[in-house]
Amino acid sequence: MSAVVRLVVNGHPVEVPAGASVAAAVAQVTLRFRRSVDGAPRAPLCGMGVCFECRVQVDGVAHVRACMTPASEGMQVVADA
């Protein structure tokens, strides 16, 4: 396993340490993870899978909790989708 993982967040190439979460990768690009029901920007709150504020789209799958998902090579992530 290489020491870094390369993935794409909102079209930007990003590198994170192996074992990092998708949340860590998204944070390098934007703090707008999702939009609330009223349209306000939202970002991770709990860091441990309970608040669901970190939901993003990962490889075409919507509503994935970024803090619970390990970043993997070549992943395509869309935040604030």
Place this chain on the structure above:
Amino acid sequence: MREHYDVLVVGAGPAGLAAAQAAASRGARVGLLDAQPRAGGQVWRHDVRLPAPRAARRAIDKLQGVEVLVRHSVVAAEPTALRVETPQDSRLLSFGALVLATGARELLLPFPGWTLPGVTGAGGLQALAKQGWPVAGKRVVIAGSGPLLLAAADTLRKHGAQVLGIFEQASADAVRSFAWQLRQWPARAWQAAGLRLRLAGVPYRFGSFVREAVGDDAVRGVEIETPRGVQHVECDLLAAGYGLVPNTELASLLGCALDDADTHPRVQVDSLLRTSVANVHAAGESCGIGGLAVARIEGAMAGLMAIGDTAAASAWMPQRDRERRFDALLARHFTLDPRLRTLADDQTPVCRCEDVRLGALAGFGDARAAKLATRCGMGACQGRICGAALAELGRFPRGAARPPVFPARLATLAGLATLPSDAYRGS
């Protein structure tokens, strides 16, 4: 697919790891489940940049004869089986005995600006930093209550953050008295002293709390109420947590009796960690907030009970009782200032999933009526954040958990015996 285990342990934190090891050491088939991608739970969460503490390495790497099932979320329960969802599929795992080691989460309270990106829990930002979240060079304000604020500050500094200050809501007298009483637990006292030494350059202020976070699309600063008036601090991140509350949703679904059910419920156990349901045991912070030492002891006890070795489990009782006395010390000294309950105004969203503002809840006396009328607590977190917050604010008692305990895919839900009509929404 239905797989059978003699013992299933839910939660791979210190309690669950100890339970699984104890049960497996006598030859039982043991499955250790956790929704997280790695074992370790909260305190032993894997850090992408820093080495793990020795005790964590020993507990995780030396685990023998245990099937560790990570990224397995328990979403529902039947009397002798758990419905589990993985990123790929859903499975039904049946068990002879069950150990609930589901741990705790942070108590997060609403205040104006708490929904701004960059505002997190205190343990929350610590967890994110361990996952590789970029904090190096960031100006961080840490606020809230309890010893976790210091642990979070320490981790964040090791990751290169500039911690501007730790603002503890408890009074200086309360914190001093806590530190003095801590001498009854020498290991904890040493740990605390080490932390304070490492954080020597960081201001630690008492009787102080964040009134408001300000910013447009992210937090830019905070207004802090201190005994000497309001202070404005510019920052890049605010990490605010008000202590911990046990995760009891799964226990509640299994029908286990809970203590303090109206406020911050804990799983009710007897002196040998049996819940009110036969063959279901509970250990660690799901039974009350007491920290790492008690989690490890109770884990070992519950694992032994799960394989029927009551004698070996009983041998741990004096040590367990001694460690559990720490709970009361913690609760007494870090009691929340009533002013924290008045920070949110009518415009402050309390239910972050559905954007329900505090003002919209006026006139409702219970969570169920408010939920039906306003959708408060109906979103993806299923009331984990707003339910605990509203109970703390004295608004409504907590509602009971319903299946699934986490939002699940339709294919998973199709396997459930009973299903409320709104189960899928928000997942």
